Amino acid sequence: MSDKEIRTYDVVVIGAGPVGENVADRTRAAGLSTVIVESELIGGECSYWACEPSKALLRPATLYGEAARFPGVGAAVTGPLDASAVLKHRDRMAADWNDHDQVDWLDSVEVELVRGHGRLDGPRRVTVHTPEGDTVRLAARHAVAVCTGTAAALPPLPGLDAVRPWTSREATSAREVPDRLAILGAGTVATEMAAAWQALGARVTLIARESRLLGRVEAFAADLVAERLREAGVKLRFGTTITAAERAGGPDDGIHLTLSDDTRLVADELLLATGRAPRTDDIGLGTVGLTPGQWLSTDDTYTVTDVEGEWLYAVGDVNHRALLTHQGKYQARVAGAVIAARAGGSALDTRRWGGHAGTADLEAVPQVVFTDPEIAAVGLTTEDATRTGRVVDVVDYDIGRVAGAIQHDPGYRGHARVLIDPQRQVIVGATFAGPGVAELLHSATIAITGEVPLDRLWHAVPPFPTISEVWLRLLETYRDQQHSPIPGESR
Incomplete structure (x- = not known):
């Protein structure tokens, strides 16, 4: 097939994380031919750089703390955590960053896979540039679903490339425990990684612009987490931020940080946990009249509202409704049902809690912060x-x-x-x-x-x-x- 030929499917899904996989599964189960496009590992952020590896790092820390505090058990808990064993467990839970099982699953549900970077190329069209340098052109009879998720949003600090900071990806996949870890942020990634790496032997300093941790949860809950982090040895610096960062010349000299209160500290690694940005800057939004880099606004059926027709869907984190893996999978089930109903000419049930309305995004979003x-x-x-x-x-x-x-x-x-x-x-x-x-x-x-x-x-x-x-x-x-x-x- 030449790169000018077009492969036509009922549904094209861009992004094969948990959300994209679930959209594809639902549309294929409804009898619609479906292809999914992915430039990285099948299974996405949650499987390899977020949910799975982070919880694998956190569980030993919380288990150790509970055992150390329990009568009759605490005296038997001696020595530090075996960091090497914990990191090996983390590697297993992240499938050693190998997606063979995920590819086999796609095959089992008869969803076709195209590896490469997918971009919209006009209405119902997607162009994929493969790692081999080929171009694959795809067309959708009924729907294109954008499920590209988010990436770490980095603050405007000068010289970041030279500092080589960690994002959530490096924090969950690091091969060694840093001696000194500085974390900028006060949310879930910041607090979970502070707990995990402190337990593994790092000396952690958490720097927060805010006056408290976890600003979206009840204050009493955030206060309990702060109390336990301090007890574990984490240094909490509230009401300040990093104004300058420089990695010194020698390998052992570390990263020199200047804070907004004019204090300085040195760390071996710096984790920037300052929020998420949509992965929409290079997916061809301009070809359908949208602005690259923006969050994609949808209605409750996950149909993109700023595009004519009912063919473009934005599902999961990319629509900014609820940035959680399980919520994105919920959205995928709803969106899959919507796409299948429209393809079959059936009426939609968009009532509150109806089968074609993402009501839970507005009224019942469950979230767990796996801190101690x-x-x-x-x-x-x-x-x-x-x-x-x-x-x-x-x-x-x-x-x-x-x-x-x-x-x-x-x-x-x-x-x-x-x-x-x-x-x-x-x-x-x-x-x-x-x-x-x-x-x-x-x-x-x-x-x-x-x-x-x-x-x-x-x-x-x-x-x-x-x-x-x-x-x-x-x-x-x-x-x-x-x-x-x-x-x-x-x-």
Whole structure:
């Protein structure tokens, strides 16, 4: 086939991370011929440079901390973590940066793969430049789905190329533990990598422009993380930033940093964890009237709103609705159903919580921050409610008072908060902070997406003794605050 010939499919997907894979899986399952284009490893950022390797680095750290604190176990925990063994475990969880299994999966679901850099080339057209120097031209009968995700957004520091800073990719794939690690940032990547590398033996300094960590979660949860990081030995520098960075001449001289408060410090590595930017700068947006480098705005069907016709979709991080892998996969399931319905001439169900509407992006986005302690949250926070003018009742409970939490750790430190819509009597937000709370999150997500009335939640009996008993305690606390009886109980 010459490079001028065009291969035509029902659907062309640009980007073979978890989001693109799921779009392709759903459209192929609906009987639509589908091709996916990828310039890097099949499986994307989450598999090789984010979710999987970062959690592989973090789990030994949290397990070590829990064991060291537990009566009868702490005395048996001697010496530091075996950093070499942890890094080997990380490598296994990142599949040794080999995507053979992912390619085999694409073959098993009959999705064709073209390796190379894909760019839009006008409506329903994609041109791929392969590593071998060939050009592959693709056309879509029904849809092109852009699933290119995001990359690290770097601050405007002069001389960054010479400094050779880490981004999240280097932080999750580094082969050795740096002696001194400086981190600029206060979000999930910054706090998770501070916890992981400090536990592996690095001396970590976290530098944050903000006055607190994790600005998008409840303050009580962020404060617990800051407390534990300090206990682990991480130095936290709030209200400042880096104004200059220079890598000194000798290999052992490190990176010399100047902060905005005129203090200086030296690090062997610098991690810039200052946000994400869309990978749309070189995917041919100009050929369809869009601006390169922008986030792609969509409606709730993930159809790009600034392009005529209903053929271009932006799914996952690239649309800036909810920058989380699991949420992107949710979007992919919805988008796949939308593409299949339109291709078959079926009507869309775009009602709230309908099969063709990404409602969860707006009302029930679950997120776990895998620090020590974990933070698990879904729905509104109190700050969200205040900003949007939502009236909510706030219910708090100390998780450490729950019998299951004490069984987990006699010195358990944690806190739970739910936000309740007083008119509808349903939960609209939940945040848990403490060891093991990630496993509480799905029940909260179900309560919010299902709009389960509080009087029905009373009948959801948590097993004893587990941390999940905090649900009962929260309901009891709300009952006492409102002076309302348990269903069936007289006043």
